[in-house]
Amino acid sequence: MKAPWHYMTSGDWLVVLLLLCASMAGIAWVATAPRGTRVIVTRSGQTCFIAPLDQPRSVDLDGPLGQTHLVIDDQGARITASPCPHKLCIAMGPARHSGDLLACIPNRILVRIDKPGGEEAPYDLLSR
Amino acid sequence: MTCSAVDPVQLAGARRQVFVALFVAVAVTVHALETLLPMPVPWLRLGLANVMTLTALYLYDGRAAWTVSLARVGIGALLLGRLFSPGFWLALAGAIVATSAMIIMYRIAGRRLSPIGVSAIGAAGHAFGQILAARMLVIQHAAIWQIFPLFLFFTVFAGILTGWFAAGLIEKLRQHPAFQAPAEADTNH
Numbered sequence: 001m002k003a004p005w006h007y008m009t010s011g012d013w014l015v016v017l018l019l020l021c022a023s024m025a026g027i028a029w030v031a032t033a034p035r036g037t038r039v040i041v042t043r044s045g046q047t048c049f050i051a052p053l054d055q056p057r058s059v060d061l062d063g064p065l066g067q068t069h070l071v072i073d074d075q076g077a078r079i080t081a082s083p084c085p086h087k088l089c090i091a092m093g094p095a096r097h098s099g100d101l102l103a104c105i106p107n108r109i110l111v112r113i114d115k116p117g118g119e120e121a122p123y124d125l126l127s128r
Numbered sequence: 129m130t131c132s133a134v135d136p137v138q139l140a141g142a143r144r145q146v147f148v149a150l151f152v153a154v155a156v157t158v159h160a161l162e163t164l165l166p167m168p169v170p171w172l173r174l175g176l177a178n179v180m181t182l183t184a185l186y187l188y189d190g191r192a193a194w195t196v197s198l199a200r201v202g203i204g205a206l207l208l209g210r211l212f213s214p215g216f217w218l219a220l221a222g223a224i225v226a227t228s229a230m231i232i233m234y235r236i237a238g239r240r241l242s243p244i245g246v247s248a249i250g251a252a253g254h255a256f257g258q259i260l261a262a263r264m265l266v267i268q269h270a271a272i273w274q275i276f277p278l279f280l281f282f283t284v285f286a287g288i289l290t291g292w293f294a295a296g297l298i299e300k301l302r303q304h305p306a307f308q309a310p311a312e313a314d315t316n317h
Contacts, residue, residue, distance in 0.1 A: 001296035004244060004288065011237055012245030019252050019284045026277025045268055101271045105214075112271050 036098035036113030038124075039077045041070065044108045050126040053077065053096065053113060059127070063107030070111060077111055079104065143306060148184060148192050155180035155200040160207055174286050177204070178250060181227060182243045182294035187307050190231040197227045218261045225257030226250040243298060244291035251287025255279045 041049035041061055051057055051072060058080075060067040066083035076096030079089045082104055089104035098115035159177040167173070177200050185193035201223045205211045230250040233241060259279065263272050301307050 001293075004292040004295075007242045007292065007295040007299075008244050009240055009242050011240040012242050012248070015241065015245040016248050016284060016288060019248055019280065023277045023281035023284065027281060030274050030277060042269070099271050099274050101267075101269070101274060103267060103272075105266055110267060110269060112269065 030099070031097070033097040033099055034115070035096055036100065036115055038114040039070075039072055040112050040114050042110045042112075047126070050124070052124060061109050063104070063109050065107045068104055068107050068109045076100075077102065077113065079109075079111070082107060082109075144188060144192070147306070148188065148195055151180040151184050151192075151196045152199045152203070155196055156203045156207065159200055159204040163204070163208055172282075175251065175254065175290055176293070178226070178247060178254075178287075178290045179294045179297060182230070182247055182250075182291065183297055183301065185230060185234055185246070186243060186294075186298045187301060190235075193227055193231060197223045214266055217265055218258045221261035222254040222258040225260070226254035229253030242291070243294040244288055247291025247294060248284050248287040251283040251290070252280055255283045 036053055039049075039051050039053055040047060043061065043063060049059060049061060049070075051059070053072060053076065056073045058069065058071045060069055063083075067081075068079055068083070068089070069081035071078055071080050076094035078094040079092070079102055082089050084104050084106035086106075089102055089107075089109070092102050095102050095111065095113050098113055100113045102111040103109070155177040158180070162173055162176055178197075180200070181193050181197045184196040201216075201220050202211075205213075205216045205219065210216045227250070230246050230253070233246050233249045237245070255276065259272060259276050263270070
């Protein structure tokens, strides 16, 4: 089999370049988002926990599989323990930029960082 | 080989059916092996089954490509016990968007794009379809689109790699008498 550039036409190079530029612009746009102010947790689509991002705190969130342990500190919000099989939510590391997302799909827990003056504005702290 | 009594059009049709079935079988096998292979991140896959979809598109047409991609998703999920699971719907949405994108690009660009460019577009479509399905079925929040650029970046390289394999395979198969025009192929007997 010949090298990939033997097959590639100028159209191919254009397509690949455009896709890579678009993805890098998107990555840069996501990475430069401002630091968020609030941590919002939803369980099966229902908001179950809201806390400010600048106050250290840790909380156990109940999901269908068990408890997901969420820690908020100066690095951001991160999941440190979870009953799910793959532990992807722990591997996702800390979230701190506005719009960042930590998801534990098996345990139906979704943690997201809100921008200043975001949606559900009435609460600074909520736990249920 | 004696098949002089057979109508060449009928023969070409039968030959096409056999080869599309073979492409489906190879795609299902490659997909199953790739899924069972342990990976550092569970959703990280090269998508080698797409080599067969591209081959069907270039050697036959869009209809053959649809057959290979949809049959691969259906039979693959059945074999791995994932039929109608959330992962199945994500895979199906990815395959539908990817196949549509590849066929449209192939028709518009024709010879100006090799299987590598068409595959890169298909990979981007696959990522888009999967995140769209995850947005609707699993996460149900627009914030999931934040992971799309990163996903797109890696998937383009996977698309180039599978497109390269497809380009090599298509080049080899085109030299075989079974994939030449029916009238030409018959003179070889």
